[in-house]
Amino acid sequence: EAMDAARQLYARELRQKEQQFEARNREMHGFILDSDSQIEEQLAQAGSDGRTSEIELARLTQAVADKDEQIKLLTDRVDGLNETKRAMEKELSNTRSSVGKLEDKLAQASSEIHKGNHIIEKLDGELRGSKQRSKQRSEAVKVLEKRLADKDGGFKALVLCLLVKLLLEY
Secondary structure: OHHHHHHHHHHHHHHHHHHHHHHHHHHHHHHHHHHHHHHHHHHHHHHHHHHHHHHHHHHHHHHHHHHHHHHHHHHHHHHHHHHHHHHHHHHHHHHHHHHHHHHHHHHHHHHHHHHHHHHHHHHHHHHHHHHHHHHHHHHHHHHHHHHHHHOOOHHHHHHHHHHHHHHHHO
């Protein structure tokens, strides 16, 4: 009997332990199912977030590529404008040099024109003087010719002719 009682006690303890084990097993199974469910939700959320992140990453990558292209285009434009600026500065320098040379030529031409005008004025004065002297000689010749015509002297006529000749040569 004592053995039966001990066996019964052990059987009861074993059933209690089995029941506790079953309860723990159900509890663990529920925990595992809940954990699996939570993990699946988190994975779904992470997958969704991952796709969202992938989409956002792709969008941002494209935006960076677009900005890089804009920077390249702007850099090329700036380089082109700088090249144009250098060319224009060189052209300006050449133009200034040409203007300087032309101003020198203009000053030289102006000086030559002033010299020419001075020579023309001098020649004009000499011409007027020559015309005046020629006019005076012509009048003197007329006067002498008239006197010659009025007077009959051979000697006087000869002297007058010599005087006219000298005047004409002068």
